[in-house]
Amino acid sequence: xxxxxxxxxxxxxxxxxxxxxxxxxxxxxxxxxxxxxxxxxxxxxxxxxxxxxxxxxxxxxxxxxxxxxxxxxxxxxxxxxxxxxxxxxxxxxxxxxxxxxxxxxxxxxxxxxxxxxxxxxxxxxxxxxxxxxxxxxxxxxxxxxxxxxxxxxxxxxxxxxxxxxxxxxxxxxxxxxxxxxxxxxxxxxxxxxxxxxxxxxxxxxxxxxxxxxxxxxxxxxxxxxxxxxxxxxxxxxxxxxxxxxxxxxxxxxxxxxxxxxxxxxxxxxxxxxxxxxxxxxxxxxxxxxxxxxxxxxxxxxxxxxxxxxxxxxxxxxxxxxxxxxxxxxxxxxxxxxxxxxxxxxxxxxxxxxxxxxxxxxxxxxxxxxxxxxxxxxxxxxxxxxxxxxxxxxxxxxxxxxxxxxxxxxxxxxxxxxxxxxxxxxxxxxxxxxxxxxxxxxxxxxxxxxxxxxxxxxxxxxxxxxxxxxxxxxxxxxxxxxxxxxxxxxxxxxxxxxxxxxxxxxxxxxxxxxxxxxxxxxxxxxxxxxxxxxxxxxxxxxxxxxxxxxxxx
Numbered sequence: 341x342x343x344x345x346x347x348x349x350x351x352x353x354x355x356x357x358x359x360x361x362x363x364x365x366x367x368x369x370x371x372x373x374x375x376x377x378x379x380x381x382x383x384x385x386x387x388x389x390x391x392x393x394x395x396x397x398x399x400x401x402x403x404x405x406x407x408x409x410x411x412x413x414x415x416x417x418x419x420x421x422x423x424x425x426x427x428x429x430x431x432x433x434x435x436x437x438x439x440x441x442x443x444x445x446x447x448x449x450x451x452x453x454x455x456x457x458x459x460x461x462x463x464x465x466x467x468x469x470x471x472x473x474x475x476x477x478x479x480x481x482x483x484x485x486x487x488x489x490x491x492x493x494x495x496x497x498x499x500x501x502x503x504x505x506x507x508x509x510x511x512x513x514x515x516x517x518x519x520x521x522x523x524x525x526x527x528x529x530x531x532x533x534x535x536x537x538x539x540x541x542x543x544x545x546x547x548x549x550x551x552x553x554x555x556x557x558x559x560x561x562x563x564x565x566x567x568x569x570x571x572x573x574x575x576x577x578x579x580x581x582x583x584x585x586x587x588x589x590x591x592x593x594x595x596x597x598x599x600x601x602x603x604x605x606x607x608x609x610x611x612x613x614x615x616x617x618x619x620x621x622x623x624x625x626x627x628x629x630x631x632x633x634x635x636x637x638x639x640x641x642x643x644x645x646x647x648x649x650x651x652x653x654x655x656x657x658x659x660x661x662x663x664x665x666x667x668x669x670x671x672x673x674x675x676x677x678x679x680x681x682x683x684x685x686x687x688x689x690x691x692x693x694x695x696x697x698x699x700x701x702x703x704x705x706x707x708x709x710x711x712x713x714x715x716x717x718x719x720x721x722x723x724x725x726x727x728x729x730x731x732x733x734x735x736x737x738x739x740x741x742x743x744x745x746x747x748x749x750x751x752x753x754x755x756x757x758x759x760x761x762x763x764x765x766x767x768x769x770x771x772x773x774x775x776x777x778x779x780x781x782x783x784x785x786x787x788x789x790x791x792x793x794x795x796x797x798x799x800x801x802x803x804x805x806x807x808x809x810x811x812x813x814x815x816x817x818x819x820x821x822x823x824x825x826x827x828x829x830x831x832x833x834x835x836x837x838x839x840x841x842x843x844x845x846x847x848x849x850x851x852x853x854x855x856x857x858x859x860x861x862x863x864x865x866x867x868x869x870x871x872x873x874x875x876x877x878x879x880x881x882x883x884x885x886x887x888x889x890x891x892x
Contacts, residue, residue, distance in 0.1 A: 342369035342394075345376050345523070357408020358391060360468040360491065365394070368495030372397050374516065376523055381441075381448050390441050393523075397516045400460030400502035403445060405438035411470050413480070435480050438463035454522055455515035462505030464497065554579040557718075561692045564671075564713045566699065567720025568738040569855030570731065573697040574600070574827050576720075577669040578607055580695050581615050589664035591615035592685070594624060596673035596705070599820070600827035602808040604669070616663065621678065625650035628657070647677035654684035662687045670827055671698035676709040683712055701739040702826060702852050703845075725829060730854070730861045733885075736877025737851035754885035755864040759839055763791060765890070766836035766864045770817055772890040773832060773862070780814035783830040785822050785856060787849050788839035794819040822853040833857035837865030846873045862888065 342365065349362050358377075365375055376393040392404035411421050411434070419430040432440070442463040449457035466486040476482040486497050502511075511519075554576060557563060563580075567573050581593040593608065593615045595601055601619045608614040617624055625646050654662065662685050668674065674682070686693050696711050723731045723742040727749025731742070757765045763786065770784050784791060797807045797819070811818050811828075818830060835853045840846040850873050854861065863870065863885065871879040 341366055341371060342373040342375050343371075343520075345374065345520070349377070355406075355408055357466075357468050358406050360408070361392060361404065361406050361466050361494070364468075364491050364494040365392070365498075369394070369396075369498070370495075374520055379523065381444055383444055388441050388444055390445065393445070394498050394502070395456070395511060395516055395519055396499065396502045397513055398510050399499060400462065400505045400511050401445070401456060402498045402501045402505070403438055403442040403461070403463040404466055404498075405434055405441070405463065406466045406468070407434050407470075409469055411467050433479055434465045434467075435463075435484065438465050438484075449519075449522075452522060454518055456511060456519045458509055459511040459515055460502060460505035460509065462501040464501050466491075466494070554583055558583070560715075561688070562713050562715060563695045564711055564715065564717040565695075565697045565720065566717045566740055567697075568699055568701065568723065568740045568742045569734070569851070570723040570725030570744075571720035571742050572724060573699065573720065574603075574669050577667050577695070577697045578604065581608070581618075581665075581667040582611050582613075584665045584667070585611070585613045585615045588613075590662075590687075592617040592624065592663045592666045593669070594619065594621040594666065595669045595827065596621060597670065597824060597826045598804060599808060599811070599824055600670060602812070603828060606812055615667075621668070621674070621682075622646055625653075625681070628653045628661075644677070647675070647681050651677070651681045651684050654681055657685075659687055663693065664688070665693040665695060668694070668696045668698075670702070671696040671711055672700050672703045673705055673826075674709050674711075679709050679712050699740065701737065701848060703848055705823070705845075725858055726855060727859055730857055730859075733861065733878075733881045734851055734854040736875055736881075737847060737854070750860055751884075751886040752881070753860075753862040753888040754867065754882060755862060755888050755890060756867050757864065759837065759866045759869055762786075762836040762838040762865045766791075766834050766862075768890040768892070769834045769862050769864060769888075771892075773834070773860075774817070777832050777860075779817045781831040782834070783818040783820065783825070783832070783856065784834045784836060785820055785825055785853055786836045786838050787822050787846075787853055788841055790821055791819040791836070794821070822849050822856075825856055826852055829856050829858055831858050832860040832862070834862045834864060837863065837870055840873070850874060850878075 344362075344366065349359060362377065369375065374395040376390070376395070379390040379393050380387045381390065390403055391406045394402045394404065396402070407421055407430075409421055411419060413419050419433055421430055442461060446457055446461055462484070464484050464486055468488055468491055470487055471489055472482065472485055472487040474482065484501065486494055490497060557580065565573060565576060577593065581591050585591045593604055594617070595604065598620065605618050608618045628650055664687055666682055666686060668682065682694065683691055691712050694713060696713065698711070719740060721740075721742050723744045726744060728744040729749045729752055731744035733752050735741075755765050755769055766784050770782060773782055786794075797810070798804055800806060802809070810816055822835075833856045835856075837850070837853075840849055850870065854863070863882075867882050871882060
């Protein structure tokens with residue numbers, strides 16, 4: 341088997357075309373070849389990526405550009421790529437793209453005094469999922485294209501390309517050895533930051549994959565979707581609302597949490613046909629004429645007066661003011677009376693047009709309500725947000741099991757301290773993490789009292805609007821509470837377990853807090869308190885965590 345750099349196909353890479361090429365090269369190339377995957381070279385102020393570079397001693401170098409999925413060329417000469425339900429236009433003809441990065445490689449090797457700069461060099465385009473046939477053009481030469489039918493002879497095609505490539509000489513053993521020494525640093529990254537790239541690629545895969553699933557739901561007049569943290573419920577809720585609004589239906593996309601509502605509004609504002617209403621469900625009630633909150637005590641207002649008054653308003657509203665569909669994200673936050681109000685706001689009978697996405701394990705608020713949908717729920721069973729170690733850390737707390745599909749990731753860190761010291765030690769953790777993470781990648785969440793930065797911000801002149809504007813700018817560390825951060829995420833999360841206001845909801849609060857981190861999780865607090873809130877599974881995970889002391 342040839343030498344591969346890196347030695348294993350990265351778990352983060354869910355690009356099936358490149359995986360097919362990797363497997364073919366691994367089984368067909370002789371042992372003295374070297375294969376460099378996802379090689380990045382500087383190009384001015386940016387970088388260009390070489391999908392595969394094959395170094396064949398005694399022959400030459402071959403740059404391989406891979407285009408997975410369905411690739412086709414229209415009558416105007418434009419190339420298009422389609423994967424699942426997504427189609428996008430390719431900026432460059434794949435052959436031109438391969439040629440450009442090949443010449444960039446030669447220039448880079450020359451600049452670094454590499455002997456390989458004089459070796460024969462050629463490029464190939466590999467379309468592992470397409471049959472090209474006899475198609476040939478001056479800018480898309482069939483002899484330099486490997487299609488689905490050619491994959492069994494990929495190594496032979498690479499050898500032909502290396503033998504016939506441009507250049508002065510075969511690739512000597514000295515040039516080959518020097519090449520591996522020079523290129524290896526181009527493949528090394530900060531191990532902590534590599535997990536951020538992993539999470540981003542998994543999110544891309546999630547979007548492409550779930551787009552097809554939403555399309556499958558178009559015949560359902562109502563729907564309940566249940567999934568644990570990280571399974572894509574919020575993305576699916578948005579996709580469903582977007583699809584229905586694009587059909588010309590009057591749609592409401594609602595939730596309970598301020599932060600999630602702000603996120604939904606931000607995303608929906610970019611759609612060509614946004615829903616008729618996006619945001620907090622109870623704010624919809626006040627726009628319909630419900631009583632202002634200052635007339636009653638907070639608990640009575642949210643749980644009784646507002647739902648009751650809006651129910652009456654919805655029942656009496658003209659049909660044009662009601663909705664063809666109501667999409668509810670984080671539906672476990674809705675109480676019994678709220679569901680009655682939702683039902684009354686729909687135009688159709690028997691809850692037709694109601695689509696609910698929920699996780700009962702995240703029921704952190706003291707209210708109960710059964711979703712008025714009789715159909716069996718659709719279960720989401722794959723976690724595509726958290727690393728395997730983070731997902732494993734909170735796995736014993738979930739009500740719906742899921743399989744983590746992300747990278748294994750770094751170990752969860754534990755900063756053991758008294759509960760009273762949790763905020764101070766969490767600040768120490770953030771200070772140290774800022775040396776390797778961008779501020780906008782970090783969040784410090786509390787399970788009880790707010791952090792002073794959080795409190796000062798929302799009590800400042802801009803209030804909650806300024807707070808969420810700062811969060812979405814992605815330029816600052818986010819300080820928040822677990823309950824206010826539901827439905828949101830950041831790459832690195834420091835969870836300060838500084839007590840619980842409601843002991844009956846402590847387990848749910850811990851579950852939500854632990855699941856907000858995509859790549860790195862730091863838990864700060866008393867291990868005994870944390871273990872007592874969870875169960876034996878949490879105690880085991882705490883024992884496996886990396887003990888960390890971030891104090892200067």
